[in-house]
Amino acid sequence: MRVARIGVIEKAAFLPGKKLIQPQLLRGGAGAQKNQVENLAAIDTHNNLLITGKLGDQRHSLVAGGLRYGEFLRRLVLDDKKNELTVTIEDPIGKPVPPGTTYAAADTVFLDIVTRDPFASLEAYGLAMRTANKTNPKPYDFPTLCGWLVSQGSYGEGRPINNSKDLVEQMELAAKSGLLEHTPVAIRLEPDFYCDRNYGDTQQGWWNDEMWSKYGSLTPPYETFAKFNGKLRELGGIPFTYIQTNMPSNDFALAHPEWMMGGDISRLHAEHRHHMPWVKFDFTHPDLQAYTLAMWKRMAKDGLQGIKFDYPESAWIPTGGFHDKTHTTTTAYRKVFELCREGLGPDAFIHERNLGEYGTPMLDVTAGIVDLQRVWFDSSHFEPEMASRMGLRWYKNRSVFGYYPDGKSFKGMDTDARRTMLTLVGLLSGRLELGTSFGRMTADEQRDLTRLYPLLKGTRSFRPTDMLAAAPADPSIYVYANDTDAAQLILANNFDEPRTVTAPLTGDQSDTGSLGLDPAAFYYVHDFWNDEFLGEIPGNGKISRPLKPQQSLVYALRRKLDHPQSISTNRHLMQGLLDAAVWNQETLTLSGNTRVVAGEPAVITLAANGHQPVAPEKAGMAITREGDLVKLTLTTDTTTDLAWSVVWKK
Amino acid sequence: MKHPILFAAIAALTLTALHAVEVAQTGDQVSIANAALKLSYNLKSGTWSATDLAAQTTVFANARFTVDETGWKKPAGVTREWKQSEVSDGFGIGRTLTITETPGGGYAPVKSLHLTVYDKQPFAALGFSVTN
Numbered sequence: 001m002r003v004a005r006i007g008v009i010e011k012a013a014f015l016p017g018k019k020l021i022q023p024q025l026l027r028g029g030a031g032a033q034k035n036q037v038e039n040l041a042a043i044d045t046h047n048n049l050l051i052t053g054k055l056g057d058q059r060h061s062l063v064a065g066g067l068r069y070g071e072f073l074r075r076l077v078l079d080d081k082k083n084e085l086t087v088t089i090e091d092p093i094g095k096p097v098p099p100g101t102t103y104a105a106a107d108t109v110f111l112d113i114v115t116r117d118p119f120a121s122l123e124a125y126g127l128a129m130r131t132a133n134k135t136n137p138k139p140y141d142f143p144t145l146c147g148w149l150v151s152q153g154s155y156g157e158g159r160p161i162n163n164s165k166d167l168v169e170q171m172e173l174a175a176k177s178g179l180l181e182h183t184p185v186a187i188r189l190e191p192d193f194y195c196d197r198n199y200g201d202t203q204q205g206w207w208n209d210e211m212w213s214k215y216g217s218l219t220p221p222y223e224t225f226a227k228f229n230g231k232l233r234e235l236g237g238i239p240f241t242y243i244q245t246n247m248p249s250n251d252f253a254l255a256h257p258e259w260m261m262g263g264d265i266s267r268l269h270a271e272h273r274h275h276m277p278w279v280k281f282d283f284t285h286p287d288l289q290a291y292t293l294a295m296w297k298r299m300a301k302d303g304l305q306g307i308k309f310d311y312p313e314s315a316w317i318p319t320g321g322f323h324d325k326t327h328t329t330t331t332a333y334r335k336v337f338e339l340c341r342e343g344l345g346p347d348a349f350i351h352e353r354n355l356g357e358y359g360t361p362m363l364d365v366t367a368g369i370v371d372l373q374r375v376w377f378d379s380s381h382f383e384p385e386m387a388s389r390m391g392l393r394w395y396k397n398r399s400v401f402g403y404y405p406d407g408k409s410f411k412g413m414d415t416d417a418r419r420t421m422l423t424l425v426g427l428l429s430g431r432l433e434l435g436t437s438f439g440r441m442t443a444d445e446q447r448d449l450t451r452l453y454p455l456l457k458g459t460r461s462f463r464p465t466d467m468l469a470a471a472p473a474d475p476s477i478y479v480y481a482n483d484t485d486a487a488q489l490i491l492a493n494n495f496d497e498p499r500t501v502t503a504p505l506t507g508d509q510s511d512t513g514s515l516g517l518d519p520a521a522f523y524y525v526h527d528f529w530n531d532e533f534l535g536e537i538p539g540n541g542k543i544s545r546p547l548k549p550q551q552s553l554v555y556a557l558r559r560k561l562d563h564p565q566s567i568s569t570n571r572h573l574m575q576g577l578l579d580a581a582v583w584n585q586e587t588l589t590l591s592g593n594t595r596v597v598a599g600e601p602a603v604i605t606l607a608a609n610g611h612q613p614v615a616p617e618k619a620g621m622a623i624t625r626e627g628d629l630v631k632l633t634l635t636t637d638t639t640t641d642l643a644w645s646v647v648w649k650k
Numbered sequence: 651m652k653h654p655i656l657f658a659a660i661a662a663l664t665l666t667a668l669h670a671v672e673v674a675q676t677g678d679q680v681s682i683a684n685a686a687l688k689l690s691y692n693l694k695s696g697t698w699s700a701t702d703l704a705a706q707t708t709v710f711a712n713a714r715f716t717v718d719e720t721g722w723k724k725p726a727g728v729t730r731e732w733k734q735s736e737v738s739d740g741f742g743i744g745r746t747l748t749i750t751e752t753p754g755g756g757y758a759p760v761k762s763l764h765l766t767v768y769d770k771q772p773f774a775a776l777g778f779s780v781t782n
Binding site: 087101107108110193 | 686687699703707708710712715719757772776778782
């Protein structure tokens with residue numbers, strides 16, 4: 001028998017005898033799935049689910065979803081008419097259980113019915129998923145130039161640079177621009193010759209230098225990936241490329257019909273929906289697995305560091321018919337990425353462009369294998385819902401997957417729009433893909449871009465504190481705080497007219513969207529992009545900022561101390577939160593460590609708090625007084641992590 | 651004056667007892683619980699429930715455990731048994747309550763629902779196994 005649908009919670013009476021007041025739901029989106037907080041009590045979703053609301057004055061929350069993934073997906077249904085909750089472990093074709101055997105599933109479901117705080121419960125879920133699946137998504141701690149995106153007139157610049165020779169030139173321009181002083185740069189070559197031309201013959205399946213050259217991707221003098229990757233790495237770049245997940249070239253299918261689904265290529269001639277070919281690879285076939293694994297190992301040896309899997313929908317085969325009958329649809333899908341991970345190695349960056357096209361479910365089943373999922377269809381612009389799709393998965397972001405909203409081009413973006421995009425992509429996602437080439441990036445654009453790096457590390461992400469209070473609208477308040485001493489705040493106006501966005505510093509976070517700070521403290525506030533000190537706010541007060549249409553800004557909130565303290569830097573969007581200065585009361589010295597780029601002054605804003613600075617003795621350090629603030633300016637001839645200290649007197 | 655070390659030891663034991671997962675049967679009801687949550691399975695009806703102990707709230711009840719069932723088949727006579735086992739993994743120490751439902755006849759799987767509760771976690775992990 002094959003078991004395909006296991007109801008671990010089947011048609012349960014949800015909150016029997018009670019009724020949840022103001023119910024709200026958040027589906028556990030994956031890929032490009034729309035996921036917003038919905039003010040409803042009915043949902044049918046994959047992956048995971050939050051249900052929250054009130055019973056009397058008390059908030060109750062339920063978080064359930066996939067814990068360990070192996071051979072099945074998860075589905076969660078809340079039926080408000082029947083008041084029924086169902087959680088299933090499913091697969092379209094199911095798992096065979098031969099006679100006389102027992103199948104003990106590795107797949108499990110997380111169920112939290114007691115944590116009332118929905119933010120805490122979801123964050124615990126994300127970390128539990130991380131533990132169960134041994135996930136460790138690598139941060140894309142660099143911008144990635146996409147050769148295809150730049151080449152497109154509509155999204156990029158319409159310059160045909162999606163080939164190895166022109167992309168090496170891009171890397172040379174990046175190095176010349178000084179960008180590498182701030183961050184490494186990845187360059188992605190997309191060999192994407194499509195099957196609507198040349199009788200359906202493409203690179204897919206061949207995956208060798210000869211075919212990548214034949215179709216114009218590898219061009220002299222870099223006509224092999226070893227030469228291309230080697231040159232990029234020599235210049236300080238990180239080589240990435242691209243593959244179409246399950247779209248075999250016609251001539252490859254003719255050469256290896258036994259590696260196709262069912263060993264059947266009888267429909268190879270027939271036209272098909274673009275990435276739903278009739279003839280597909282069967283990645284459960286051991287010979288194709290060996291062939292594909294050898295390719296990935298060769299690519300690793302040739303210096304490749306990252307890969308984008310395009311059209312992964314093509315590898316989701318709900319009809320089954322695999323060579324290896326022990327596979328489920330889920331394991332056959334995972335196998336594609338597992339082969340890549342094994343071949344490229346644990347340090348490779350693996351990207352699943354999971355858009356759910358043709359009705360394919362968008363799933364978390366690749367947790368622990370891939371690093372990154374895309375949340376938006378092809379684009380190079382930015383809009384508020386892009387932030388929401390990433391921001392409302394903050395509990396899985398960085399802990400289980402990375403998320404990003406496709407490439408971004410600076411064209412058509414004024415300063416405010418550019419900084420809004422960089423704030424939200426840089427802090428909510430971290431993965432920035434560029435459709436603006438290095439030769440055409442202005443100095444201002446490049447300067448703003450460098451404020452993102454190095455990326456926020458670890459498993460904590462910005463929390464969308466008003467996700468319930470603002471629902472169903474996009475969140476407008478995101479906060480990152482390790483404790484109540486310091487917080488980094490994003491305020492977002494998601495509307496087309498000017499708005500004042502207000503966030504209470506304390507109070508019930510679920511009800512008010514508060515920042516979760518200390519009501520007894522006072523906090524300094526500093527606007528990063530405008531380098532503007534906004535004074536201090538009591539912990540029981542609110543921060544209100546007028547924002548332009550669709551503008552987002554980032555602010556430092558720092559607990560006011562009784563001695564000098566750092567409250568901001570011009571170097572990074574996190575404004576020094578991650579490399580806090582240390583006060584020595586005995587020597588009245590404030591000291592810290594800041595990365596200073598050659599030729600670019602790093603300015604640290606200090607609050608004097610009743611003290612007077614004594615001029616630093618070191619060369620390359622200058623102090624200016626601006627009211628109650630002190631600006632410490634650091635300069636060096638060579639890029640370095642500079643230890644600084646300022647002595648004060650009362 | 652109480653002996654401070656003894657007092658601390660008693661307090662620690664009490665805390666441990668409060669947090670340790672317990673499995674118990676009362677009549678047809680077998681349950682697994684820690685200090686925060688309780689999952690109860692009714693061996694007669696084949697349904698289970700989940701209770702938030704602090705709030706004294708039944709979050710859901712009458713949940714069935716199914717394997718490829720939509721509910722239109724008349725249930726044949728089944729036997730239900732339970733066992734418990736200790737678990738120690740990345741989430742800490744806990745116990746798993748396994749409910750096994752064996753069909754009275756016909757071509758149907760022997761199915762087991764695994765309910766795992768940890769001493770110091772607010773969540774449960776649900777799993778399954780099937781014998782053909």
